[in-house]
């Protein structure tokens with residue numbers, strides 16, 4: 001067991017890393033963050049911020065010499081970095097698990113090979129594979145295999161010609177072409193798994209996206225009990241097959257009443273932010289516990305919760321972020337009962353950038369959702385098209 005005052009290493013300095021640092025600090029650990037951005041949200045509150053690239057081996061040697069364990073908040077950390085660090089100290093999740101989740105081709109292949117439910121797709125690495133994609137796949141979404149996030153690196157395409165055009169727009173990079181599904185809703189499961197294989201699952205949530213970016217998370221999801229049970233089961237199977245240790249997020253599509261895995265995140269997940277305010281143990285504390293070999297905490301929710309993301313366009317009067325820059329009036333949110341505001345201290349807001357979120361908790365799911373949507377409108381989030 002890694003115990004305080006040990007130093008933990010975090011690869012990545014975003015908001016997920018920032019919440020990990022907070023959780024680790026509360027538990028008595030110190031944290032070093034590696035992130036090339038000198039103003040990263042996690043780096044700002046870390047005990048030490050190594051401002052260096054993820055493949056800077058001098059910085060990795062410093063981490064290895066000082067930290068008792070290393071984890072990540074960022075799926076695009078090179079697998080070679082995790083493998084290198086694992087020679088010296090415990091690294092969770094493993095390079096092999098991260099490698100599956102950071103490449104859509106590896107991810108889809110993993111799902112297919114393990115008989116896990118997923119939507120129809122084709123791997124496209126060459127023009128010919130785009131042209132030969134079956135007509136039944138269209139309308140479809142073309143997604144770059146690596147480095148896409150928040151709907152970036154994706155194009156909706158109606159037919160093979162449009163797919164070919166988008167494939168060229170993405171520079172001919174390897175992609176997956178997915179059938180566009182008619183979604184009933186989207187769910188996610190966040191879970192933690194320890195080295196002994198124990199799994200603790202948070203209640204599945206419903207996620208509402210806008211322009212390909214998570215907008216609202218409703219916890220717990222108000223869908224049929226059988227779907228909830230199936231989502232937990234599939235997420236647990238994924239964690240087991242990956243030999244996963246740490247906090248894992250699994251995104252699902254619900255389509256025609258059936259469940260399909262969309263993608264996995266080898267880290268805490270945006271749809272698990274509410275666990276800070278609504279659960280006995282947060283997804284970030286679970287990440288600390290799994291990394292350090294402590295028994296996993298109780299994931300039970302003590303309240304219903306609704307989380308709303310605050311994106312960079314809120315700092316502007318128009319949704320295109322082309323008007324005057326000004327701080328939103330946070331007093332409006334603080335006036336909403338049972339609302340907790342979390343801001344990530346990012347230095348500059350731009351459209352689509354995740355700047356913060358708020359969570360409303362309550363006893364009653366419907367009233368909690370109404371209060372959160374009230375706060376969302378009051379702070380100025382509009383539903384018009386960008």
Ligand code: ADP
Nearest residue numbers: 141148149150151152178179180181209212262
């Ligand atoms: P990201 O890495 O940006 O989260 P996703 O693959 O999860 O990428 O896509 C973002 C969102 O776009 C999804 O949550 C969903 O709302 C929508 N989307 C993506 N793929 C599909 C699909 N095949 N059918 C329907 N909607 C999709």
Ligand code: MG
Nearest residue numbers: 150251262263
């Ligand atoms: Mg996603």
